[in-house]
Amino acid sequence: MGIVNPGPLDLMLFYKMERDFYDRLVRELGQVRESIELVMAMWLWFESLGHHDFIRHVAAYQDDVILRFIAEGEACLDRLMRNRDSRRSEELPFTSSLMAEPIDLRFFEYHRDIAFDGVRHFLENVCRIIFDDAPMERVARDSSHPDHRRVLSSGLHVRRLSAEACTEEEVEAMSDMAPATPPSSRSALNPMARPWSPETDHTPEEQRSMFITFSKGYPISREDISDFFKTRYGPCVETVMIEKAPASNQPLYGRLVFTSIAMIAVVLNGQQTAKFRIKGKHLWARMYLPRRN
Known part of the structure; x- marks a missing residue:
């Protein structure tokens, strides 16, 4: 990222694709925010292990396939928390399809400590920051904040902040300034990557x-x-x-x-x-x- 101690806005811009996908899962597919934050944290941990663009690949599928990825993700987290369902298969066919080597639920027993620490790290240091719009909304309404115009131009706050609630200056700033991260299907992790599709x-x-x-x-x-x-x-x-x-x-x-x-x-x-x-x-x-x- 080129930033030693990135602030919330920097993280949100860097993980814009992940934020957009999170929005889709919660608003369109009706997923529970807390559960999806955990699943996304695990998927980010997968990417940190070398399974690059895991989330971008999942997001390229249709809704019914995405829901199967989520179901497997929740099963992985259950096993990580020692909640074992004897009726469930150990196999993770969807998750494994995006891995360099197939994994199953036993992976989260054999590597519980490493997996737990990895998921917790991304949950606390990434997901709970980038999926929380409240700080950006406060900055967008505070014209004296040093990031005020940068937040307005980013478009990150617009999910809950309506044009009616903005001042004339804010509306003008949002319309005149180019977005810091232009809409794209490519991942923020590699801005030169081509959009992925099956x-x-x-x-x-x-x-x-x-x-x-x-x-x-x-x-x-x-x-x-x-x-x-x-x-x-x-x-x-x-x-x-x-x-x-x-x-x-x-x-x-x-x-x-x-x-x-x-x-x-x-x-x-x-x-x-x-x-x-x-x-x-x-x-x-x-x-x-x-x-x-």
Whole structure:
């Protein structure tokens, strides 16, 4: 950041994307503020461990997928607080899809002290500052404060501070001065980064693939497979490969390549194998494990 002791405004500007996403979770998805602060603190801790842009990647998904990420985040925090639910699977398919290496709930038992300290650090030193608009609202109303015009130009206070409550000078300042952080889908952590979306995932093809099999005698065409998954999940399919069987036989397996590695977690939905019915024929999908020489 280039600031030794950043103030609240500096932190808010730096974490603008995270603030906007937090707003979406609370205002549009109806999430509880206190719970989301904890989940966001954990995700920021993930990023500090090297899982870069974790939050930006989660924010790129549709609401139903984001809610699954949140559910896994809350399960991680429960395990961290020693609240164990024996009915819940240990797997974290959505969270793992954005990690360099898969993790499960046992991670938060084996590394409880480190994880607890890390989450607490980001909760107290980042989340409880950047998600609290009250200080910025007070500065916006105090024309004698040294950060008054800087806050007005940032746009950070506008969630609760209406134009009617502003002085004529404040309204003019807000309209004339360019925002300190222009609206963007890119992360404040890397202002040169291109906006991320599942369609631009550059993960190796093998890691974005699923092994698919058919019932004997009931093969499914590439087109039908592609159309089925695109209809169900959106534009997520890069290509479909089918076994080249001898002329006298029908193919029994193939490989489905997605545009994003995260789609594998969505398709499996916490299971080892997913089963689908496409035009009356069954298709099974599981993780693709490439052969090693």
